[in-house]
Amino acid sequence: MEEVVLEDKRVFLFLNNLGDTPFDQFWIMISGTWIWIPLYIIFLYLLYKNYKLRTLLYILLFIAIGVTISDQVSGIFKYGVARLRPCHDPSLQDHMRIVKCGGQFGFYSAHASNTFFLASYLCLLLKDKLKWFPYFLFFWASVVSYSRIYLGVHFPIDILVGATVGTLLGFVFSLLAQKVIRKQASEVGFKS
Template sequence: MHELIEKDRALLVFLNNLGNVGSDPFWLLITGKWIWIPLYIIFLYLLFKTYKPKSLIFIVVFIALGITFTDQIAGVFKYGIARLRPCHDEELIPQLRMITCGGKYGFFSSHAANSFFIATFLSILLAKKYRWLPMGVFIWASFISYSRVYLGVHFPLDIIFGALVGFLSGGLFAEFTKIVLRKQQVI
């Protein structure tokens, strides 16, 4: 395990140092929450165009429950595992080009979990009508996730594990949603 953690640290230093001053504003923008509101409105519009209005209520509830789930489980892991974020690791700080900071602990990334949850959930519910959507939303989720490494907020393993949790929970909640929609006969 110690060797894996050391490789994770080395990969963070490598990826973080790939950046430059010119691209810093882009990655700071990507990692922000509010910048994505127009995209979320587009997602809602696509759901509206695909499903009946009664279905949307169930879909939005399951999205809210799923994001709450991934966010809360990330909090449990962060405090249960208690792995310091790179910005709290005094030995690592001098090796990083750019550091922003969140809370004290970082395993696993809520940003990665939430964005991969949304990507998976929407892909399952919308891919039949919008074949291009899965590739687009997974690229979007990957950009958000990578921004966390670029900014020195998370280690790569924090991102990978968060993306995996988001992917699995997105699939699970999408399947629950489809079951409820069929039972309520609102598809």
């Protein structure tokens, strides 16, 4: 396990040191929440165009529950595992770029978990209707996740575990949503 942690630190330092001061504000923005509101509105519009209103409400409910679970489980792990964020790790502070620093613990990334949850959930609900959409979603989730390494707040393993957990949760919640969609379609006699 010690070798894995050392390799994780090496990869982190490589990726973190790719950054340069002129790009810091861009990556802070990418890592933010408010910048993505227009994108979330586009997601909502795409769902609205492809599903009936009643079905859409269930889809949105599953998104709200799924993101909440994704976010809260990462918080439980942060304090359960208690792995210091890179920006709080004394062995790294002289070798890394610290652009921003969050709370003390960082395993695993809620940003990665939440964005990959949305990516996998929406991908499975809209992939048949928009062939290009899955590629865009996972690219977006990857860029947001990388921003956390760039800023110095997460190790690569934090990102990989967050992305894995988020993807699995997105898959499970999309299956639940599809089950509700099929049930509604059979009850009402129409297809969503």
